[in-house]
Amino acid sequence: MTTAALAGLVGAALVGFGLYGLIVQPHPLRKLLAFNLIGSGVFLVFGIVARRGAAAGFPFDPVPQAMVITGIVVAFAASAVAVALIWRLYSETGHVTLDPDAWTEPSRERES
Amino acid sequence: MADLATTTPGGFLLILAILLPVTGIILCFIVGGRHVDRIALGLTPFGLALAGAIAFRVGQSGKPVFYAIGGLPPPLGIALRADGISAVMLVAAAVILTAAAFYAREKFATLDGVRESRGAISFWIMLQAIWAALNIIFVGADLFNLYVALELLTFAAVPLVCMDGRPETLAAALRYLLFALFGSISYLLGVALLYGACGTLDISLLALRVRPTPAVWTAASLMTGGLLAKTALFPLHLWLPPAHANAPAAASAVLSGLVVKGSFFLTLRLWFFVLPALSTEQVAAVLGGLGSAAIIVGGVLALRQARLKLLIAYSTVSQIGYLFLIFPLAAGAHAWSTIGWSAGLMQVLAHAFAKAALFLAAGVLAETVGHDQIVKFGGAARALPLTFLTITLAGLSLTGLPPSGGFSAKWLMLQASIASGQWIWSLPALGGGLLAAGYMYRILTPALSDGKISIERPPKRYQEVIAFVLTLIALALGFVPQSFFDFIEIGRPLAETGLS
Numbered sequence: 001m002t003t004a005a006l007a008g009l010v011g012a013a014l015v016g017f018g019l020y021g022l023i024v025q026p027h028p029l030r031k032l033l034a035f036n037l038i039g040s041g042v043f044l045v046f047g048i049v050a051r052r053g054a055a056a057g058f059p060f061d062p063v064p065q066a067m068v069i070t071g072i073v074v075a076f077a078a079s080a081v082a083v084a085l086i087w088r089l090y091s092e093t094g095h096v097t098l099d100p101d102a103w104t105e106p107s108r109e110r111e112s
Numbered sequence: 113m114a115d116l117a118t119t120t121p122g123g124f125l126l127i128l129a130i131l132l133p134v135t136g137i138i139l140c141f142i143v144g145g146r147h148v149d150r151i152a153l154g155l156t157p158f159g160l161a162l163a164g165a166i167a168f169r170v171g172q173s174g175k176p177v178f179y180a181i182g183g184l185p186p187p188l189g190i191a192l193r194a195d196g197i198s199a200v201m202l203v204a205a206a207v208i209l210t211a212a213a214f215y216a217r218e219k220f221a222t223l224d225g226v227r228e229s230r231g232a233i234s235f236w237i238m239l240q241a242i243w244a245a246l247n248i249i250f251v252g253a254d255l256f257n258l259y260v261a262l263e264l265l266t267f268a269a270v271p272l273v274c275m276d277g278r279p280e281t282l283a284a285a286l287r288y289l290l291f292a293l294f295g296s297i298s299y300l301l302g303v304a305l306l307y308g309a310c311g312t313l314d315i316s317l318l319a320l321r322v323r324p325t326p327a328v329w330t331a332a333s334l335m336t337g338g339l340l341a342k343t344a345l346f347p348l349h350l351w352l353p354p355a356h357a358n359a360p361a362a363a364s365a366v367l368s369g370l371v372v373k374g375s376f377f378l379t380l381r382l383w384f385f386v387l388p389a390l391s392t393e394q395v396a397a398v399l400g401g402l403g404s405a406a407i408i409v410g411g412v413l414a415l416r417q418a419r420l421k422l423l424i425a426y427s428t429v430s431q432i433g434y435l436f437l438i439f440p441l442a443a444g445a446h447a448w449s450t451i452g453w454s455a456g457l458m459q460v461l462a463h464a465f466a467k468a469a470l471f472l473a474a475g476v477l478a479e480t481v482g483h484d485q486i487v488k489f490g491g492a493a494r495a496l497p498l499t500f501l502t503i504t505l506a507g508l509s510l511t512g513l514p515p516s517g518g519f520s521a522k523w524l525m526l527q528a529s530i531a532s533g534q535w536i537w538s539l540p541a542l543g544g545g546l547l548a549a550g551y552m553y554r555i556l557t558p559a560l561s562d563g564k565i566s567i568e569r570p571p572k573r574y575q576e577v578i579a580f581v582l583t584l585i586a587l588a589l590g591f592v593p594q595s596f597f598d599f600i601e602i603g604r605p606l607a608e609t610g611l612s
Contacts, residue, residue: 035290042300063307078289089286
């Protein structure tokens with residue numbers, strides 16, 4: 001198995017795990033982490049594409065690498081927005097859940 | 113498509129249309145909190161003028177307008193390209209955003225002697241960011257560039273949902289964000305695979321290079337899935353009703369009228385401009401089938417809502433379904449696919465204006481009577497005649513009764529489905545019209561009945577007029593001449609290998 005194929009499989013696995021987590025995990029913070037897992041998988045795929053698409057004279061194709069950097073910045077910004085929203089939701093309701101019924105419960109227990 | 117990109121006359125207008133709102137955002141940060149509303153409102157006439165100039169330019173030359181950023185043509189550089197549908201959408205976005213801005217000018221104004229509020233600053237900045245993102249989406253010709261625009265659109269739209277900071281709105285915004293993040297990362301993975309398979313992301317170049325290989329199919333499915341999540345097509349619509357129903361009225365109008373159309377526009381670009389070599393009956397049938405399901409499910413759920421804004425939001429779910437009938441009805445190069453194309457674009461425009469008008473009118477109503485419970489609207493039509501005229505006329509367009517843009521769209525859809533022998537698509541189109549009539553009737557019956565309604569504060573006349581003007585545009589779309597339909601054909605690639 002070549003390195004590129006191995007990296008590709010790892011990328012695919014990361015996307016798969018992340019997708020599973022995004023759908024199955026009810027907690028918003030875990031969903032966000034799952035999103036970041038998918039992101040890592042996608043960036044890995046970009047890395048392989050950069051290697052495979054290498055034209056004559058370049059060891060790597062620079063275009064996908066430029067895209068990965070942009071992608072990472074965007075994913076970082078997205079995570080920041082999501083964490084801000086989750087934090088605000090916690091400070092307003094005392095719960096971190098998307099289920100409105102849970103907010104009215106008297107206990108302000110921390111969900112983890 | 114032999115018209116590969118070098119800058120054409122008037123191409124600089126495209127970059128100006130993007131730079132204008134971005135300049136506005138930067139000015140808002142520099143000049144500071146007290147003047148944000150004046151900056152945003154002051155720039156709207158220029159935005160309208162630019163959109164109009166681009167449309168004029170495209171119409172005059174009869175060909176798409178190109179701009180190669182930095183003078184570098186693709187594949188090395190990034191191109192901007194405005195064709196018929198871009199120009200129409202640029203104008204529609206400019207009109208609706210301007211209307212929403214003026215509608216909201218008092219609610220988010222910073223008065224003398226009052227400390228500037230974070231809400232006002234965010235509203236005006238996000239409104240301009242939505243404008244910038246939509247303009248990039250409408251003129252972008254590079255799939256990665258479009259990804260960034262899509263993300264910009266999401267990041268600008270999500271805060272508008274939770275402007276007032278109530279827990280429900282925060283949860284709605286978070287749910288919206290999570291759906292959107294799934295959508296964008298899925299789209300991005302598709303972009304990576306497509307680049308790996310074809311070595312370029314420029315739309316015109318890709319159209320020449322795409323072959324139906326497994327990698328391209330995977331990329332196409334991932335990108336489409338991601339875009340559907342952002343467009344809120346059934347069954348990925350769950351985030352839309354709470355998000356659109358909880359935002360301030362002006363924001364709801366923009367979100368429902370324009371923002372979901374941004375990702376729909378990209379789906380159109382993807383299947384009709386990038387992947388015509390891939391379009392098959394199966395793909396068209398899947399998208400059309402999901403659209404039909406959305407029409408029915410959205411319509412039925414709209415019938416069951418107790419709150420006016422939720423009803424309107426579910427109506428958006430239903431009307432989005434209509435948009436996806438364009439895929440079976442406009443595929444390939446047939447005489448009828450032109451009709452299907454016209455129908456789809458007409459539906460985009462008619463819904464954008466009618467829905468924006470409806471949300472603005474619902475905002476006036478909620479401010480005036482202090483609630484938006486439909487059953488308690490008894491006598492409201494007598495208190496707010498102009499607003500209820502707006503709601504009725506917007507409902508006319510949504511239902512598809514003549515004369516209105518909605519009627520033209522649905523009539524053309526029926527024509528295309530009969531002419532193409534795919535009569536099956538006429539059933540959801542007709543059924544959705546009945547459901548729309550049903551839910552509009554549910555709003556109007558209590559409102560037109562006798563009753564004493566308590567007015568909390570008098571309606572603002574200019575807000576009623578703005579909503580009414582948008583409704584009039586939705587109606588006027590029913591009278592557009594043939595030259596309009598020729599205009600939206602500009603730059604549409606005719607698939608050589610497409611649906612049979």
